[in-house]
């Protein structure tokens with residue numbers, strides 16, 4: 001295989017997948033998108049990128065894509081991702097994430113795909129006593145979203161072992177921000193993640209923000225998370241592809257910076273950068289929230305040579321804010 005890769009990006013019209021498509025184009029590779037547009041947006045698809053509209057579970061469609069393009073690797077982003085929804089509608093998560101991913105893996109093996117990068121989540125860890133969390137921590141998901149992803153990880157690992165398939169599983173912590181050039185960002189409605197919600201409030205799209213829990217055992221009483229800029233997260237995917245292309249071993253790695261920010265820290269940065277006072281309402285704790293979730297990302301740095309370039313909450317928020325202002 002030459003250095004040039006053709007990469008099938010499932011969920012390539014979504015928030016994170018669209019940043020992957022841009023990174024592949026920027027690096028001179030060929031992305032091919034598979035997206036059912038249930039939460040994806042045409043607006044996020046760059047001109048000229050081939051798009052197949054449909055579901056990852058559609059074996060016939062995956063076969064058609066693999067017949068039309070010589071796919072060197074897949075990056076599988078397509079999934080349902082809202083934690084509270086997974087509690088109220090677990091079947092959606094087991095069907096959309098676990099069952100569909102199983103069918104997708106089957107179709108990839110059938111088509112002779114050799115490299116697979118899989119989007120997993122810190123939700124597989126559940127509540128941990130120790131932070132930062134490394135990959136050896138026990139997996140004890142607190143919600144069906146985390147379980148659906150953990151089961152997919154297991155299925156991928158088993159199938160890879162039995163086939164000529166190697167993989168990198170990436171467990172994302174809190175992904176936020178937007179493309180620094182303004183080409184992609186979060187459009188999902190309704191917003192469910194803190195930074196998206198806060199920048200929506202900053203631009204007047206919502207009147208107030210609920211702060212879930214002010215009595216956590218943290219310095220300011222609010223939860224601490226490891227917010228990672230979406231472009232650094234994509235940097236990890238590009239490093240994973242290079243690793244697999246160089247016949248590197250299958251592996252699993254956390255994606256985060258290794259330090260966190262509290263909810264109040266985030267809201268302060270948003271208010272400062274937007275030059276606007278935010279209406280914040282203290283609310284009770286949200287069910288299932290861990291006090292602190294911070295990644296130990298030393299494995300990602302060591303094994304994949306990942307070096308973040310946007311490790312700065314101000315940068316994450318300013319890119320999210322710029323996107324929100326440009327996409328009202």
Ligand code: UFG
Pocket residue numbers: 081083121122123124145173174175192193194195197209210211212213223224225263286289293
């Ligand atoms: N929060 C608020 N108000 C809001 C939204 C969030 O106070 O309106 C707080 C939450 O309670 C939490 C923090 O902001 O303390 C971050 O919440 P998010 O919903 O943005 O993110 P989570 O940490 O809950 O979820 C993230 C990922 C999930 C993943 C999970 C792993 O977004 O995909 O980490 O536990 F499953």
